[in-house]
Amino acid sequence: MNQRKLQEFQTIFYPRSIAVVGASHDRWKFGTRYLQALIDSRFKGRLYPINSSTDEILGIKTYAKITSIPDSVDYVIVAIPARSVPDLLDDCADKGVKTVQIFTAGFSETGQDEGRRLEKVIEKKSRDGGFRIIGPNCIGVYSPAQRIPFGPMHFSVEAGPVGFISHSGGVAGNLIDDGIRRGVRFSKVVSFGNGCDLDDCDYLEYLAVDPDTGIVGAYLEGAKDSRRLFSLAKEISKVKPMIIWKGGRTPAGAETAASHSGSLAGSDIIWKAALRQTGVVKVENHEELVDTILGFLHFSGFAGKRISVVAGLYGAGGGASVASSDACTSLGLEVPPFTHETKAKLAAILPEAGSILRNPLDVGSIGANLEILNMAIGLVLTDPLIDILMIQVPVDFLVGLGSKKIFQDTIETVVSFRKNQTKPIILISPYGSAVTERLEFERKLSHANIPAYPTFERAAKTIVNLNQYYGFHGQQGMRISSDTLRKIS
Amino acid sequence: MNQRKLQEFQTIFYPRSIAVVGASHDRWKFGTRYLQALIDSRFKGRLYPINSSTDEILGIKTYAKITSIPDSVDYVIVAIPARSVPDLLDDCADKGVKTVQIFTAGFSETGQDEGRRLEKVIEKKSRDGGFRIIGPNCIGVYSPAQRIPFGPMHFSVEAGPVGFISHSGGVAGNLIDDGIRRGVRFSKVVSFGNGCDLDDCDYLEYLAVDPDTGIVGAYLEGAKDSRRLFSLAKEISKVKPMIIWKGGRTPAGAETAASHSGSLAGSDIIWKAALRQTGVVKVENHEELVDTILGFLHFSGFAGKRISVVAGLYGAGGGASVASSDACTSLGLEVPPFTHETKAKLAAILPEAGSILRNPLDVGSIGANLEILNMAIGLVLTDPLIDILMIQVPVDFLVGLGSKKIFQDTIETVVSFRKNQTKPIILISPYGSAVTERLEFERKLSHANIPAYPTFERAAKTIVNLNQYYGFHGQQGMRISSDTLRKIS
Numbered sequence: 001m002n003q004r005k006l007q008e009f010q011t012i013f014y015p016r017s018i019a020v021v022g023a024s025h026d027r028w029k030f031g032t033r034y035l036q037a038l039i040d041s042r043f044k045g046r047l048y049p050i051n052s053s054t055d056e057i058l059g060i061k062t063y064a065k066i067t068s069i070p071d072s073v074d075y076v077i078v079a080i081p082a083r084s085v086p087d088l089l090d091d092c093a094d095k096g097v098k099t100v101q102i103f104t105a106g107f108s109e110t111g112q113d114e115g116r117r118l119e120k121v122i123e124k125k126s127r128d129g130g131f132r133i134i135g136p137n138c139i140g141v142y143s144p145a146q147r148i149p150f151g152p153m154h155f156s157v158e159a160g161p162v163g164f165i166s167h168s169g170g171v172a173g174n175l176i177d178d179g180i181r182r183g184v185r186f187s188k189v190v191s192f193g194n195g196c197d198l199d200d201c202d203y204l205e206y207l208a209v210d211p212d213t214g215i216v217g218a219y220l221e222g223a224k225d226s227r228r229l230f231s232l233a234k235e236i237s238k239v240k241p242m243i244i245w246k247g248g249r250t251p252a253g254a255e256t257a258a259s260h261s262g263s264l265a266g267s268d269i270i271w272k273a274a275l276r277q278t279g280v281v282k283v284e285n286h287e288e289l290v291d292t293i294l295g296f297l298h299f300s301g302f303a304g305k306r307i308s309v310v311a312g313l314y315g316a317g318g319g320a321s322v323a324s325s326d327a328c329t330s331l332g333l334e335v336p337p338f339t340h341e342t343k344a345k346l347a348a349i350l351p352e353a354g355s356i357l358r359n360p361l362d363v364g365s366i367g368a369n370l371e372i373l374n375m376a377i378g379l380v381l382t383d384p385l386i387d388i389l390m391i392q393v394p395v396d397f398l399v400g401l402g403s404k405k406i407f408q409d410t411i412e413t414v415v416s417f418r419k420n421q422t423k424p425i426i427l428i429s430p431y432g433s434a435v436t437e438r439l440e441f442e443r444k445l446s447h448a449n450i451p452a453y454p455t456f457e458r459a460a461k462t463i464v465n466l467n468q469y470y471g472f473h474g475q476q477g478m479r480i481s482s483d484t485l486r487k488i489s
Numbered sequence: 490m491n492q493r494k495l496q497e498f499q500t501i502f503y504p505r506s507i508a509v510v511g512a513s514h515d516r517w518k519f520g521t522r523y524l525q526a527l528i529d530s531r532f533k534g535r536l537y538p539i540n541s542s543t544d545e546i547l548g549i550k551t552y553a554k555i556t557s558i559p560d561s562v563d564y565v566i567v568a569i570p571a572r573s574v575p576d577l578l579d580d581c582a583d584k585g586v587k588t589v590q591i592f593t594a595g596f597s598e599t600g601q602d603e604g605r606r607l608e609k610v611i612e613k614k615s616r617d618g619g620f621r622i623i624g625p626n627c628i629g630v631y632s633p634a635q636r637i638p639f640g641p642m643h644f645s646v647e648a649g650p651v652g653f654i655s656h657s658g659g660v661a662g663n664l665i666d667d668g669i670r671r672g673v674r675f676s677k678v679v680s681f682g683n684g685c686d687l688d689d690c691d692y693l694e695y696l697a698v699d700p701d702t703g704i705v706g707a708y709l710e711g712a713k714d715s716r717r718l719f720s721l722a723k724e725i726s727k728v729k730p731m732i733i734w735k736g737g738r739t740p741a742g743a744e745t746a747a748s749h750s751g752s753l754a755g756s757d758i759i760w761k762a763a764l765r766q767t768g769v770v771k772v773e774n775h776e777e778l779v780d781t782i783l784g785f786l787h788f789s790g791f792a793g794k795r796i797s798v799v800a801g802l803y804g805a806g807g808g809a810s811v812a813s814s815d816a817c818t819s820l821g822l823e824v825p826p827f828t829h830e831t832k833a834k835l836a837a838i839l840p841e842a843g844s845i846l847r848n849p850l851d852v853g854s855i856g857a858n859l860e861i862l863n864m865a866i867g868l869v870l871t872d873p874l875i876d877i878l879m880i881q882v883p884v885d886f887l888v889g890l891g892s893k894k895i896f897q898d899t900i901e902t903v904v905s906f907r908k909n910q911t912k913p914i915i916l917i918s919p920y921g922s923a924v925t926e927r928l929e930f931e932r933k934l935s936h937a938n939i940p941a942y943p944t945f946e947r948a949a950k951t952i953v954n955l956n957q958y959y960g961f962h963g964q965q966g967m968r969i970s971s972d973t974l975r976k977i978s
Contacts (some may be wrong), residue, residue, distance in 0.1 A: 028857055028890075082842055105854065106842025115841075137843070153889060168808025170801070170883070177885055177921050221811055247808060252824045253815035259845045260811055285812065285946060286919070312659070319657025319736060322710055322749055323774065326742035335741045353571055353595025353604075354626070356748045364659075365594065368517060394659075396666055400642060401517075430775075432666050435924045457774060 093129025160185020304387025582618025649674020793876025
């Protein structure tokens with residue numbers, strides 16, 4: 001069963017050859033941009049531009065028709081006007097093509113009779129012709145293992161454990177782009193637009209059994225078969241963390257969704273109630289989506305509710321401590337007092353003036369003294385009342401010190417703690433002016449299994465989401481994801 | 490009265506000379522870092538390091554004591570241990586110093602008897618000695634017109650219309666740093682820590698009458714005299730937009746606040762209710778604080794509730810349109826349909842396939858065709874049912890096109906609309922990999938009075954906050970802040 005499903009999707013995510021219809025000498029045409037990105041990504045297969053008025057595009061031999069290609073063609077990308085698509089699909093059938101990804105829009109999402117009719121035509125042609133359709137009205141597939149870029153967008157990173165399906169190419173593109181920057185790596189992403197043939201549930205069934213996918217995410221604006229979707233979500237979330245962002249949760253959003261992907265959004269109350277019974281995490285926007293995926297990537301198992309905060313590094317001040325208490329406890333987490341033992345030991349190493357010797361710990365008084373910081377983190381982490389450490393490192397302040405050595409030493413100090421114990425550590429890394437340095441700092445901590453969040457609120461919401469998932473599925477006790485270090489390049 | 494208040498604070502924000510006590514040859518000492526930042530900022534007055542064991546620090550002639558300085562001293566920065574502060578204050582009194590800013594912590598915020606006693610001592614010395622105290626336990630003053638940096642943090646930008654007071658140096662520092670990057674400029678900022686002499690209300694009374702301050706913000710963890718604070722807030726918000734972030738809104742946050750600035754946080758419900766009657770905007774975190782200040786900086790007057798969204802530039806997809814509808818309407822704003830006339834005109838210029846010809850308008854089909862984009866924005870802006878335009882420009886997609894010309898042309902296209910009509914335009918500029926280009930894009934639009942927000946949610950919340958303020962004070966009709974173009978460098 002699983003093998004059959006994997007086989008069925010083989011030419012969708014691992015095609016050996018791709019023809020691009022709609023590429024030309026105009027570099028701004030979407031067809032040309034798809035082809036360019038395939039070249040830039042060093043696609044692991046043969047490429048065939050299709051164009052009857054030239055012999056070569058971007059240095060690649062070009063054919064007049066799909067049927068003129070001498071070798072077999074697994075996958076066709078279509079970026080030509082909607083009215084020309086049906087004839088092209090006849091050629092695809094003749095050629096024995098397995099998968100057709102239709103970027104072209106102008107089908108049922110227009111809400112017009114002609115668009116609906118055209119979509120019915122191509123759907124029938126796919127059934128009759130023995131090929132599957134991705135789309136129409138979609139960006140298509142991102143499959144880094146096969147070096148397939150995401151439409152015109154080329155990302156030069158390796159594959160990882162996150163699979164994602166999306167009604168929206170923009171949402172998927174933003175997720176990939178923002179995710180990669182934060183250390184998320186993907187197995188497969190597919191934007192499937194109107195989903196006239198393969199739809200949300202088909203792709204999810206594949207991701208459920210795909211051995212390279214450990215975390216499943218979805219942006220959905222509705223469901224053609226909500227009963228099947230909810231039942232499938234329940235099955236998947238038993239074995240893989242699953243996150244759904246439901247677009248169109250307000251009446252205005254739902255109306256927009258209908259025009260966008262032709263989806264019937266359905267009531268948000270019903271979605272909320274139904275998803276609650278599946279153990280899926282429901283998120284509300286792009287930030288929460290990336291944040292939650294990042295959390296699942298780094299930590300598996302119930303995270304616990306008892307947060308310790310270390311803030312005020314380099315004298316950055318206690319306002320962050322107050323904000324962290326507000327952020328964590330207003331979301332239902334706890335910032336409990338340290339044990340008497342921890343307090344006493346902290347008091348022995350930290351000057352009282354300029355510090356706050358309680359949880360959240362403010363180490364503002366020690367300036368850039370990393371030796372004391374090191375001891376303080378050690379004390380906090382071994383406190384038995386604490387499940388998770390959030391440490392705020394304002395990289396702008398750090399850069400302001402003007403010492404490359406302190407910058408590197410801070411990284412090593414924090415990283416060394418991750419290596420020597422099992423409690424999760426989360427970096428709170430506020431956006432500031434020193435962007436390059438912040439990204440470098442975050443990248444190095446991410447390699448050590450310490451994910452970065454820009455605010456306490458977003459980190460706290462992530463913990464709440466992870467706890468909801470692992471609580472529902474009865475998995476107690478936080479483990480560090482074994483895959484992560486291997487999969488994050 | 491106003492003149493007296495301004496005169497009273499003259500040596501706080503415009504001192505002609507500053508002595509730094511605690512500077513040495515150790516560059517990591519806070520005293521040294523204050524001095525270094527004053528030098529880097531080219532402070533508009535005389536500088537006197539105080540240190541009895543050297544004649545010169547950072548190239549500046551150094552005196553053994555305050556009383557050895559031959560000329561007058563307006564302002565003293567104190568970064569020495571708490572126990573040594575009382576004797577120093579005697580010197581300050583002898584010398585006729587006007588203002589003493591005490592960075593040193595270890596006073597009432599420790600919660601210990603000794604700290605409380607010391608704070609009483611310095612308070613009395615200030616009364617007896619005829620000088621005012623900023624602090625203790627604070628970063629102090631940022632006064633760009635006088636070229637006073639914010640403690641050790643030097644910012645190389647001009648002054649602007651935003652005044653801000655803060656119980657936390659970290660919160661103030663983050664606001665300045667993040668704000669400057671987004672085009673916010675400050676008249677005066679003061680972090681006053683425990684506020685043993687001058688406290689929240691004193692500084693607010695000054696900002697109320699300061700002609701260089703047009704917008705007043707505050708981060709407060711409590712109030713020594715809440716009746717006076719709320720009454721003052723009511724007076725100020727009648728004449729200047731006022732924003733308060735109240736730290737310690739949860740019980741855990743309130744406990745932290747007590748240890749941080751010695752504040753009694755008080756119930757959040759009381760603060761909410763009291764502030765609602767003052768017409769002050771209450772915000773919940775750093776992001777909302779900066780966002781709201783930025784909104785007030787660019788727009789004055791009731792903004793209206795009817796939002797139009799233009800998204801999908803460069804084919805970035807309709808997911809953003811759905812998300813924008815959800816974000817705006819869930820906060821109580823409207824995304825109303827366009828008039829029939831607007832719809833008909835849009836249909837005449839935009840291909841149906843790949844576009845969404847309703848509000849939110851998705852121009853995904855036109856790729857990088859700026860001529861059509863230009864016409865589309867024009868149509869949307871002149872629609873009589875629309876108050877505000879939010880336009881999403883995913884700079885990563887824009888950079889991905891690889892054309893410097895399209896990048897510049899997009900800027901000009903959007904900016905030209907701002908110049909030719911009066912409806913507010915807000916840029917939605919998602920965080921992505923192309924950080925440098927995004928900041929350049931945002932800066933250029935900001936100069937044209939188009940502020941940038943990273944998400945629709947944050948832009949929508951800002952509009953809600955502005956509407957609450959101008960609604961309360963009965964100011965109808967959005968005007969573009971006249972100060973902005975002049976004040977943003």
